[in-house]
Amino acid sequence: MLFESPELAALPRYALDSPPPSRYRIRKEPAPDALSTLEAIVFTLEQLEEAETRYRPLLSVMDTLIEQQIQRMGRDTFSRNYDGCVPEGE
DSSP: OTTTOHHHHTSOOOOOSSOOOOOOTTSOOSSTTOOOHHHHHHHHHHHHHTOSSTTHHHHHHHHHHHHHHHHHHOHHHHHHHTTTOOOTTO
16 A cells, blocks of 8 residues: 555554564464554554553453354364464463
8 A cells, every 4th residue: 555655655654662462363463473453553552642551441342252253163163273272261
């Protein structure tokens, strides 16, 4: 998108300084420091506003949705497709 839009490329950019590990357990990350869009938004807002916990409830909602999806796919399928990760609480 940046290459095709000079206006977008001209906007200031922010780098996420030492993001936490992703909580998004139902995908294979393209890189070790990859975050879901929601995680990146929460982390960015926390940095910009210096509000460490204000946006964390959004991640709790994401955690619940992920757990529901894992339950629907089944623990065996989850383990087989996501490198044998063990879901939280087990």
